[in-house]
Amino acid sequence: MHIGFIIEHWDNLEPLKSSTLTIIRECVKRNHKVSILYTNNLTVRNNIVHGFIQTINEMDKIPENIVTFYKKVQFEKKLTALHAFDCIMLRKDPPINPLVLNFLDAIKDETVIINDVDGIRKANNKLYTTTFHDPNNTFLPVTHVSGSKKYINKIIEESVSEKLILKPLDGSGGKGVIVLEKNAKSNINSLLDFYIDKSGDKYVILQEYIQGAENGDVRVLMLNGKYLGAYHRKPAEGELRANIQAGGTAHKYTLTQSQKNVCRKIGAKLLADGLYFVGLDMIGDKILEVNVLNPGGITNINRLNKLKLHQNVVDFLEEKVEEKIEKRAELEYLLKRLSELRE
Template identity: 55%
Template sequence: MNVCFLMYPWDSIKQPENDTSLTLIHECVKRGHGVAICSPSNLTIRNSITNVFCTIINRMEKVPSNIKSFYKKASTREEMLPLAGFDVVFMRAEPPLDPLMLNFLDSVKDDVFIINSVRGMREANNKLYTAVFEDPNNEIIPVTHVSKNKDYLVQMIEESPSDKMILKPLNGFGGSGVILIEKSAMGNINSLLDFYINKGEGGSDYVILQEYIEGAEKGDVRILLLNGIPIGAMRRIPSEKDHRSNVSAGGSVAKHKLTTQEKTLCKKIGPKLVKDGLYFVGIDVIGGKLVEVNVMSPGGITYMNKVYKTRVQEKVIDFIESKHLERNAAFIRKSDLKRLVNKA
């Protein structure tokens, strides 16, 4: 099996031991699969065929078991290859999503298994995706408002039964721009809304206001779902100096056993995720409620492995291998049928 990881450049990996993409690559190489790495900016068209300028990991006689050692010892070469020649394209590019990248992937989506699917990424690449899960009573999704209209947003803050709300940009990621606001500081809120709305292209951007969930100050839960089923979870705890629990913002991690409410949440959203081709997803949960769905480059595998002494990446690569076998079996069936029909 040959896998193309569509991600950030190989040379840009700063902390190999904490990098989920590298952990997945390492597992593929260990199993003898061919691996290439391509950044979205290196997609190209040659003679009307989508190609990639990619970094190919050379075969290794002995693959180091330690990921940091693997990254240090792996040798690579550069080549331009047709994207449709790969068996799997694994999306690991950092958000925000580049719509043009999806246009390139459209040309090969019928020939290659893409995780996550092009359609799914188009629909779920921002924080509006949670609205697709019908939840009129806000049982699994916190009360959420999205708008560019400052007067409306101010009104929603004033009408909120809580003194606190979460404010964040629609296109943020990694916890960037997420702040806690309080009604007692309305003067600051007005200026914050001006800043968030007016910093977008053309001077107008969408802002998200979300219900503050009690207990949020203690952190959130990151759950990884594979084919709609949870395969790992961890609690992310904010530092003393930051309310955000993202590890990239200084948070720490701890073991977490899924609650009954979290299991119910996963059962409710899992089928929809699979239907949309969103096979490998990270969700952020607070108090049993879905806060975000991460579909482009969900992380957390390395931290889950450390706190649980497990190997979550094995389940992920098992899954893409099974999908590859399914596609091969379907191709053989069609070829056999075509040969029998033509023979008749």
């Protein structure tokens, strides 16, 4: 089958860290045709959505070493109609331009898209957790989102906690995440001036500080609504953010039973929204964020546990494509039978 990956840029992939590259290599190993595509290469030709894609040329022998594979990959560039893909994986850091989803709308009934286009619309930013029903904050931290300095200041004043987490709504990779000390009131307004502009288009998240946050968080990968794997991300010394991009380190981790229960609790919701491959950031039993566009962690979980989670992901892609082919064949058969009965 032909699998496309919408990514930021091939040159930016880090072979030893990239989950995307690991999945791509597995697809190539299974003799699937693999192409990459950048969002600025999407186009429409005579009302049909195309892309200037780069297809990986066949290799005589596929290197076992991921770095060698990355270096040896060569591409053939070609303008191609996107409905020629059997499957497309979106693997680009958020936020994604809504126009990209409009392009993909044209093919979503013909091509398997992971994650689902409408699901990404719902979960394209950190507001998605508001769709989970957790009025008593059993698995979601107390969270406020606003573009109003006045409102954010009011919440800070009313808070009984001495520490709060402030971060931009559209950030990723731990960028812009800071700890607000309530007693440092003189700095709060200047910080809010930086995060919120006068247009009101910039939103911030104000979140309760969860005890134990200084020890990092847990990245949990979910596939098809079920727990796939996890690892512990510890922040660098003097750093709050545990993200690997921010200097955090990866450590082996086994989910507690209560954490597994939380994963089960939201798994059905993820599946219903077409969010098949998802990363959860957790501290204790609380979900801080849901990552639906480019969740990483496969390489770390594989290394720490001697697993091959990328194989599970490609198995799933193959199953979804086969499922769509079977449904299409079934529909064509029913339409044919209906036509014959009318005659």
